Amino acid sequence: MSRMEQRRTAQRRPAPKGKGTTRKPGGRKPRAGLLDRMIAVVPVSEATLRRVFGWGFTIAIGGTAIGVATFFGVPGMIGTAIAEGMGRAGLRVEQVEVTGLKRMDRMAVYSVALDQRSRAMALVDLDEVRERLMRYGWIADARVSRRLPDTIVIDVVERVPAAVWQNNGQLMLIDEGGTLLEPVRADAVPNLPLLVGEGANAQTPAYERLIDAAPALKPMVRAATWVGDRRWDLQFVSGETLMLPAGEAEGQAALVKFAELDGRDRLLGGPYVRFDLRIPKNLVMRKASGLERTTSIDPNAKVQAEADKSLPRDAE
Numbered sequence: 001m002s003r004m005e006q007r008r009t010a011q012r013r014p015a016p017k018g019k020g021t022t023r024k025p026g027g028r029k030p031r032a033g034l035l036d037r038m039i040a041v042v043p044v045s046e047a048t049l050r051r052v053f054g055w056g057f058t059i060a061i062g063g064t065a066i067g068v069a070t071f072f073g074v075p076g077m078i079g080t081a082i083a084e085g086m087g088r089a090g091l092r093v094e095q096v097e098v099t100g101l102k103r104m105d106r107m108a109v110y111s112v113a114l115d116q117r118s119r120a121m122a123l124v125d126l127d128e129v130r131e132r133l134m135r136y137g138w139i140a141d142a143r144v145s146r147r148l149p150d151t152i153v154i155d156v157v158e159r160v161p162a163a164v165w166q167n168n169g170q171l172m173l174i175d176e177g178g179t180l181l182e183p184v185r186a187d188a189v190p191n192l193p194l195l196v197g198e199g200a201n202a203q204t205p206a207y208e209r210l211i212d213a214a215p216a217l218k219p220m221v222r223a224a225t226w227v228g229d230r231r232w233d234l235q236f237v238s239g240e241t242l243m244l245p246a247g248e249a250e251g252q253a254a255l256v257k258f259a260e261l262d263g264r265d266r267l268l269g270g271p272y273v274r275f276d277l278r279i280p281k282n283l284v285m286r287k288a289s290g291l292e293r294t295t296s297i298d299p300n301a302k303v304q305a306e307a308d309k310s311l312p313r314d315a316e
Helices: 002-011 034-041 046-071 076-088 106-114 126-133 200-212 215-220 248-265
Strands: 095-099 139-147 151-158 161-167 170-175 180-183 194-196 221-227 231-236 241-243 272-276 282-287 292-296
Touching: 095 106, 106 126, 106 151, 126 139, 126 151, 161 200, 170 200, 194 200, 200 215, 200 221, 200 248, 215 221, 215 248, 231 248
Parallel strands: 095 151, 161 194, 194 221, 241 272
Antiparallel strands: 139 151, 161 170, 170 180, 221 231, 231 241, 272 282, 282 292
């Protein structure tokens, strides 16, 4: 009997440590995921980062799908369907941001940007939008880009008006290169040089060089008429007309000389209505009555006698 009790006693062993015990909840913290660890170190809100990662995933999947479809020659309608799906997911044109405009009608730019077969961002043809914008005279250059998820950005370089061109009774605002910008109403002409005649719009730089040669006369000029595609007639605010010779250098020299004479003799605002400097070294002055006076402007010659006579017909 005692042996049986000893065997039973020997078979009982103490339980190992740690086994049979209940683990307390919350004893070990779960490890943070990769996205959570990235969010923790970036100085923006968690909601913003998760939204960015969500869009990035959508764009990556959509781009991959379109690329695979293109590689295997899948019909274009499937690629379009994928792009439309991305649009329904949020990649859709909702805003147009325009910078650089000062004078052109902003609604015209919006109209071009939004005139699309589809508003899905992936289907907006940026090159076509730019090409259509470049048809407007006001726009010298344009850059069109996407800003995901929903904005088309248009940066415009606008032309600067330099003069008003009058031809065949029509008034047009033009830039320094003669590009037509927009029509001008007769009762709303801006304070810019008025260039008159066929082809005068292309002569804007030449006119600026001409008038810069005699800056004292610039505020006195009301209009400049381009005659025979080779020379200028200037109309002054006081009503007189000055006929200049052909040739850019010759015209500038004649205008400088006239400015000197006007500064000395007060020609503008006097009895004469027309001054003709087309003949070298001669100034022909005509009164409203038709009588004219010819004066030598050669610094080496004496003033010649004047003879009243009718002005010969202008040989352009």
